[in-house]
Amino acid sequence: MSSPIRVGFVGLSATGWASTVLAPSLLQPSLQNKYKLVAVSTTSEASSTASAKKYSEQLGHTVKAYHGDTAQIAADSDVDLVVVSIRTPYHKPAVLSVIAQKKNFFLEWPAGRGLQETVEIAEAAHKQGVKSIVGLQARHSPVIKKVKELVQSGAIGTVRSTTFIGTVLRELNYWAPVAGAANVYAIDKANGATALSICVGHQLDPLTFVLGEFSTINATATTLYPEATIVDANKKPTGQILPSTTPDHYAIASVLKSGALASITWRVGYKSTPGRRQLLWEIDGEDGSIRVESDVSSFMNIVNPTVYLNGEKVDIPGVESGAVGILGAAWEAYADGEEQPYATIDDAVKNHRILDAVERSLSEGKTIVL
Numbered sequence: 001m002s003s004p005i006r007v008g009f010v011g012l013s014a015t016g017w018a019s020t021v022l023a024p025s026l027l028q029p030s031l032q033n034k035y036k037l038v039a040v041s042t043t044s045e046a047s048s049t050a051s052a053k054k055y056s057e058q059l060g061h062t063v064k065a066y067h068g069d070t071a072q073i074a075a076d077s078d079v080d081l082v083v084v085s086i087r088t089p090y091h092k093p094a095v096l097s098v099i100a101q102k103k104n105f106f107l108e109w110p111a112g113r114g115l116q117e118t119v120e121i122a123e124a125a126h127k128q129g130v131k132s133i134v135g136l137q138a139r140h141s142p143v144i145k146k147v148k149e150l151v152q153s154g155a156i157g158t159v160r161s162t163t164f165i166g167t168v169l170r171e172l173n174y175w176a177p178v179a180g181a182a183n184v185y186a187i188d189k190a191n192g193a194t195a196l197s198i199c200v201g202h203q204l205d206p207l208t209f210v211l212g213e214f215s216t217i218n219a220t221a222t223t224l225y226p227e228a229t230i231v232d233a234n235k236k237p238t239g240q241i242l243p244s245t246t247p248d249h250y251a252i253a254s255v256l257k258s259g260a261l262a263s264i265t266w267r268v269g270y271k272s273t274p275g276r277r278q279l280l281w282e283i284d285g286e287d288g289s290i291r292v293e294s295d296v297s298s299f300m301n302i303v304n305p306t307v308y309l310n311g312e313k314v315d316i317p318g319v320e321s322g323a324v325g326i327l328g329a330a331w332e333a334y335a336d337g338e339e340q341p342y343a344t345i346d347d348a349v350k351n352h353r354i355l356d357a358v359e360r361s362l363s364e365g366k367t368i369v370l
Helices: 017-027 045-059 088-100 115-128 142-152 181-187 195-211 319-336 345-364
Strands: 005-010 035-042 064-067 081-084 104-107 132-134 159-169 178-180 216-222 227-231 237-243 249-255 261-270 279-285 288-294 306-309
Touching: 005 017, 017 035, 017 045, 017 319, 035 045, 045 064, 081 088, 088 104, 088 115, 115 345, 132 345, 142 195, 142 279, 142 288, 142 306, 142 319, 159 195, 178 181, 181 227, 181 237, 195 249, 195 261, 195 279, 195 345, 216 345
Parallel strands: 005 035, 005 081, 035 064, 081 104, 104 132, 159 261, 178 227
Antiparallel strands: 159 279, 216 249, 227 237, 249 261, 279 288, 288 306
16 A cells, blocks of 8 residues: 655645635545645644644644745655645745645645636646646536536437526625625735636536537626625624625636537626525537536535436435535545546646636627637
8 A cells, every 4th residue: 555645735724615625625534545634834823833733633643833935844855745725816926836846736726816827837837747636626526427427428419508507695705795804805806716717717627527628708797796895704794895896797608619509607696595596507418408406506616416317316426425525536536546637737727718718708809719
């Protein structure tokens, strides 16, 4: 049996995605023989010490504490893989320090503030010859695997069109009209954590994984919520109201390389009301249809929606595993080098090229050929 991959984790503090989902998915019992957390790094000495103490006690071995420059944890000879899960504006400098130490890395999506930064990261990774894994884990969902299997088996015949409608509810406090104090940075387009990059970007990966690449992009967008009321952790207004500099509604039309027509609509900021569906993805073929839907979340990278084939529900084993299970499958694929590929920095570049085409279509008012 090979030795476990020794992990240094950047951004693993007391709260947030890294501590509630990403770390639990990596440290779950089924992966104990494949990964070992050996070090953590945060922005402050106090938080890194607290995190190291917590995981040392939980795992039964010493976890080292670093803070500040990620080059420190990357330079640790006991670290094989550096996991970077921090806010988007800091992705590039953090991971470039890791790459400079010739360490393999995991980088959370969107892997930089836009196409240029992601390309720079990819070029550095290739120059140093390091392996990468990116947080585009939806392709490992049992639902996405099943949908891909149905399409490839010919269950609905030749795919002619697909329609994707996603909604991010106001109560999540991600973007306008109500944003949590911890998410204020996301309402500024310059920080690269927009509804387009996060919402659309995450779901592009499973869509192209199942149906293939885009050949053209034509996009329309509008801002219906130009201001964001800022709320605290208890969802109470802080009295602060900030401008939102990014659209909250997108309509994207495309022709896939297969010739099928694709239509994607994203809406952000609606209230949670009875019967409001958050996800509807339909794939129509010559001989049938697949419907994927959820009233729980529009993010297929963290939930397993319900699948219907020609109107009949499809039973899919493993859907109860949720986000930890989906991410766990991605970690397992990386450790095992499975034939079904995990997402890498090159997949992130591919995704960003599509998002960049959306932005260019919006600014130039025309169809972009990829």
